Amino acid sequence: MPKRTDINKIMIIGSGPIIIGQGCEFDYSGTQACKALGQEGYKVILVNSNPATIMTDPEFAHRTYIEPITPQAVAKIIERERPDALLPTLGGQTGLNTAVAVAENGILKKFNVEMIGATVKAIRKAEDREEFAQAMGNIKLDLPRGLILRALVRPRPKGLDAKALDRWETARSKAIADVLSESLDQVVAEIGLPCIIRPSFTLGGTGGGIAYNIDELREIAARGLQYSMISEILVEESLIGWKEYELEVMRDHNDNVVIVCSIENFDPMGVHTGDSITVAPAQTLTDKEYQRLRDASIAIIREIGVATGGSNIQFAVNPRDGKMVVIEMNPRVSRSSALASKATGFPIAKIAAKLAVGYTLDEIPNDITRQTPACFEPTIDYTVVKIPRWTFEKFPDADETLTTQMKSVGEAMSIGRTFKQALQKGIRSMEVQRFGIGLDANDKWLAAKRHRPARGDQGIEWPIEREKLLRKLSVPSQGRIYYVRYALKDGMSVDEVHKQTGIDPWFLQNIKDLADFEQSLLDHEDLAKVPGNLLAQAKRFGYSDRQLANVYETSEKDVRQRRAELGIEAAYKLVDTCAAEFEAYTPYYYSAYEVPAIHVNNGKTTTVIDDEIRITDKKKIVILGGGPNRVGQGIEFDYCCVHAAFAVQELGFEAVMINSNPETVSTDYDTSDLLFFEPLTLEDVLSICKKFGSKLHGLIVQFGGQTPLNLAHGLAAAGVPIIGTSVEAIDLAEDRYRFQQILMELGLRQPANGTANNTEQALQIARQIGYPVLLRPSYVLGGRAMQIVSDDKALEYYMVHAVQASPEHPVLIDQFLDAAIEVDVDAVSDGRRTVICGIMEHIEEAGIHSGDSTCVLPPHSLPEKLLDEIRRQSVCLAQRLGVCGLMNVQYAVKDGQVFVLEVNPRASRTIPFVSKATGMPWAKIAAKVMAGKTLDELQVQELPNPKHIAVKQSIFPFQKFPGVDVIFGPEMHSTGEVMGIDASLPLALAKAQMSANLAPPTRGTVFLSVRNADKPAIVPVARQLVEMGFRVFSTPGTHAFLKQAGVKVKFIRKIAEGRPNIIDLIINNEVHLVINTPTRKGPLTDEGKIRATTVMHNVPLIATVTAARSVVQAIRALRAGDWSVRPLQDYFSAGKTA
């Protein structure tokens, strides 16, 4: 059936900021959907609060609302735009929940909006535990067996009455004892042991556990009932160690159903699938067993009633007898759909959008093969591995154990001819200084063989202590796979490792095959003497040149040269959805090393390597992507890379994208002319560049964040033409000493600073500069291990515990400008002329990482004269450094003086925000400049300050790390951002806070406690809050100060002074805003506990005085009256393009 003509305007809800569990995969899906619907002639109304998305570029939708994704905002947009339909399944859980909310509150009905794709009924059936269980019962599929136990006790008493709390706790203990004595026998009989205890409504799953015997069951159940906010636990059949599978299913309204991809988890049940290494397709199922999962998936999507589109269904299979249970179903496009799309070449989101408007699968062509329809099941002839990327180093107090709560912030995908090759590629895609499984510089085993410690170790650690080894195997955490190899190296059998880890023996055997193969490499001492066929075998097994260089104690370059001599070079294979059965037209490649064939013709023989790369005569520009998302390197850089691709295409070049992140728009096969799904390492990039020869016009390293920049030197040395700002200029900005010279030469100021190789030097420098000082190791990313210290003691502690300073790794010491205003500037330069893209003023004072700050464009408090000075300095810096492309400068303004903090001659994290706020595609302009255009040719001028105000607010993952203190400092912790845009600063701030899911309260209770230094400044804040009718609680110090200043606030005792206390109030939802500027940090401090509890209960937390001032402004604005929504297209009606 053709597309529907009775609908015209379709609303799509995005997923908002990047958070753990909801990454940039929804930009990929939303962008595909917007494009597909636009091409079909529909008008797309889009709402998404995340400015760093491609989908919110104004040309992707008819109307683009960068507004909060809340039922309230969506209702306003619906009222304004009157869409005919709402497509709820492409914006992750956020989009889905918001869509359901506007359906349930009657907005859709009121404005006659039809929900397409999935109905509310179907969504509820899939998402509601009980309805889902009933649906599975209807089709006779098993779920994990479970029983709910509830202690009959009335709700916790509110307020601060200690006796009432005591009485309630006694009553609860009795109720818990009662329910346990009644039900435990039934639990054992129906669920069996071991079983899993999950408390309902606790934070991050605390209080649960696995019980192996009845005593443990009693103990954990009692604890769980106590932890649960509603005194309820679910006792569930233990599936720990079962195999976990996912199927991606698509259905059209003609009831055609296809399975796009099957995925098997390397880590068995017990680890969230987002935290598991996963492999496509399923590896250890016979056809019969796979078909059973397929039949079940089809039955489920029909029973749940997802009318059209994609769903993700998870199963657990008992490895001992094949018993299958359904874990869950997501009636929407998911992270796994993105992975499945990239793994197979089947664009799930695009097809889902087309199915939603009435097409059937057989009416949609397969873009890749062109001749065949999308109504088929992709079959692949390679193996795909996805490895999650965690950022625990940013959260040292977080529990690193992998559980059912997802903790990773990103992922890399790799494609190999075999699992072995894909696994090694996947590991080196992580960019964690590992270049495959074993044999690299971090390999404890190889280092020990050579009588030296592995990189990062203090001493030789081999054999690994048994207890540690067993713990590393049995407790899933991010480095487990390396310990699997160590265990095998140590002589442990595959069966024993399987017993310890639950990982399927098939995966383990592949690692063992590699571990065994290592010996044949080590049998040779000299690279020159390694037989060619052995080296070729190593490359087929996925070993990187870095690993081989480490084995033969030579350089990566030597290995590369040796390979070239032997003709062992990567060939490129196509991802074609069909295992080569049909010709593929889309140039989507991965690298492989295969045994060449021989062609015999009239006695003459030739060697044939099947390389499928097709290289046209057109000049090419290679864009290096950012790799897996992590804190400090996220979607903002993918946004820039996508723009670079579009820009170079507009100039007539072919865009070549190299990236390893499956969640991105950059890795869509129609974003660039050639897509290479490859690790971003020197070896992998060079071998692609080599194929292009003279057709390679240039390579862009400055858009993908730090990852490609780290490759710049090696690429330049190997003769790759890097376009844009030169590598030398990048160095110049990063080299402290030379940069200082430049600043002096230009007459620009920077905070006093010095470099220390040891503690004594550090103390000397710090005393000279004067405390507080900012400390950081040289050459770090995203502010890792940065700290501000205010005395000798803290400095000594830092030097001893946080870093190991040495002449090779000195510590940098900067004067810390207390209470300075921080300013970010993005600029573009063609080497001759420099244009300021935007100036942003931070809300938080200098000292908080710029990636974590709230910033305002245009600046809200700085005088124009000062801004002119900042402009002047920025232009000077760009010219002097020889920037060609983008540049970001951070300044601190104190007492009317401008200090240069940092210059980064590359795309910054703020470029997408600035582009959205100013209506100019700056990344695109910069890419064109790098490709040789001048700003004059592009007719780019600095824009006058906009009439509206845009605010960027950062989003933090603290909720996922229970108990971890919420700290804002020089080290970056945020995972994403939102933008609030409105005519005035207060409303823009309020919108940003609403978008961050931290809407400021307009009435209620505020907890206010600040450090001494902030006390004078907080008085007006407190006064205004009291005037507006808020109940304000303060702890003794703040309370006394405010009282003296004449502000009437209520007294609340400290945590240590007994209960109920502030934490009880937060838990009871009796506090609506917490303002707390930290004095002491850490999860063990009272304030650390208060902050952690605040974040866990989703209460807005304000940690600086300046932010407190702005939240008061926002509250005032919200109280003053209603706010409205406005699309980007209306803000920038002129419609500018570069």
Place this chain on the structure above:
Amino acid sequence: MKSRPAKLALEDGTVYTGTAFGADGTHSAEVVFNTSMAGYQEILTDPSYAGQIVTMTYPQIGNYGVNAEDVESDRPYVEGLIVRELSSRVSNFRAEQSLEDYLKATGVVGLEGIDTRALTKKLREQGVMNGVLSTEILDDAQLARMARQTPGLLGRDLVREVSGKTSSRWTKGFESKFAMASRGEPTGLKVVAIDCGMKRNILRNLVEAGFEVTVVAADTGPNQIRKLKPDGLFVSNGPGDPEPVSYTIETLRELIATGLPIFGICLGMQLLGLALGGKTYKLKFGHRGANHPVLNVGTGRVEITSQNHGFAVDIESLNREEVEITHLNLNDNTLEGIAHRNRPIYAVQYHPEASPGPHDASYLFDCFAGMIRTGRAPSAHQMAEAQRALQQSQTIR
């Protein structure tokens, strides 16, 4: 274990060198590829692969070993198996043996480690080719020469080589816990199944559809079949070129005239097509896989199907006044199903019994009894009904 070399030479002079696994030997055959990602055991034992060396396009083979339940006949029929990587460990709770040991025990030569994608692309671009797979002759030029001299499948009667020789009763339905769930009640109807190289899952499906099944050899004459007093006749899949199987075609022609209800699968459809006056031809590289979309022309719905055929019935050759097209392949628009307008005959080119592959088309077995009762080939409506009924009754084990 020391690795042994093995080679595959194609008639165009290309020689692939890899590692041997399984049995030793030298086999000349047609080289084909199969794109199923699982199901190698079913493929190996499908008699339709007689005379062929099969390349699996999925690179990791042998992962789940071999078990006694999942075979489609008494032994492997392939002339050789080519894989990119053979698993060095079996990991599946049903596995009884490794693939390598199984091939060794059943005399099948395996080749591991060559660029199977390059080989597949070559076969796609140039069409299926003859080739020689050997662990014994390792001289490239000699092997290439032998490959050129290998006779093709055209005109060869492979059915006679694989068909059973005697008639027998088949009584087993789905026994594996991992097959589809059992369905239906006995119909009391008797079916004779002509074994041209039949897969066991067809027989299991016929039993599940409620039939009493008697299997007869492919060269069984019409009178012998009529003596068995069947209510319906089934013509099975089988290897190679249908044209030389003239004896079965003749039998079908005579039985069609008697009005006996007939259902055919794969080669069975080609034989029926020829018996009805149509023509068959060789496809460039055939259809072998578990993901082929087939449109049921009548219902407008698509089935994802399991396929294994190198020959096809020419749509243009059929008398469309007599024969109706019921199914079409959406990838290349080739003929996938026919029904006779006036007689109780229907047939499909693909494999509704799956094994390996999806179960989307298993409703076709349930249409057989209806055809016997009404004396008319199943209509689109009846097919849709059968499909719906199966969906509703089907419990996943």
